Amino acid sequence: MLVDTVCDIFPNCWRFCCRIFSPFTLDKARVYIFPINQLEQLLACVHEAFPLEASGLLLQREHKRFTVLSVVGTSSEGNTPLSFRIRSAAIDKIAESLRDSDTKICGCFHSHVLGAARPSKRDTAATKEAGDLWFIYSVRFQALKLYGWNGRAFQKEHFRIVQNQ
Numbered sequence: 001m002l003v004d005t006v007c008d009i010f011p012n013c014w015r016f017c018c019r020i021f022s023p024f025t026l027d028k029a030r031v032y033i034f035p036i037n038q039l040e041q042l043l044a045c046v047h048e049a050f051p052l053e054a055s056g057l058l059l060q061r062e063h064k065r066f067t068v069l070s071v072v073g074t075s076s077e078g079n080t081p082l083s084f085r086i087r088s089a090a091i092d093k094i095a096e097s098l099r100d101s102d103t104k105i106c107g108c109f110h111s112h113v114l115g116a117a118r119p120s121k122r123d124t125a126a127t128k129e130a131g132d133l134w135f136i137y138s139v140r141f142q143a144l145k146l147y148g149w150n151g152r153a154f155q156k157e158h159f160r161i162v163q164n165q
């Protein structure tokens with residue numbers, strides 16, 4: 001799934017082999033990066049929840065012109081092989097733990113057991129705010145993709161997997 005291509009910004013940067021970055025990507029105001037230990041954490045949640053969908057919150061921290069993403073898993077109790085639910089009590093608890101920190105909640109992640117790593121109809125219909133980010137991991141296709149909700153539709157976002165910061 002991963003190849004060890006060195007990128008010009010971070011030494012020892014990892015990227016998904018299916019994604020080819022053009023130099024223009026670097027001119028974007030925002031570059032999302034995902035440390036490899038966070039990827040491991042996300043995958044651990046996916047394995048633990050299987051055969052149900054895994055779920056959790058996505059957090060972000062600004063670092064220079066990069067947005068560093070991280071994850072916090074939430075209970076898969078109440079999730080099914082085709083749906084997930086994150087309780088507001090869990091969100092409140094995580095929000096409270098982030099008080100006075102420069103890390104904030106920016107969206108969520110969940111897994112698709114059989115489907116591709118793209119938003120389902122249920123995902124599109126779910127409650128979200130413009131600007132929310134969603135990571136979707138497909139167990140079947142072993143693919144992780146990032147989407148941003150612009151208020152009307154999900155749009156695919158680029159991200160890079162990097163060595164731990």
Ligand SMILES: [Zn+2]
Binds near residue numbers: 110111119120123136
């Ligand atoms: Zn979904």
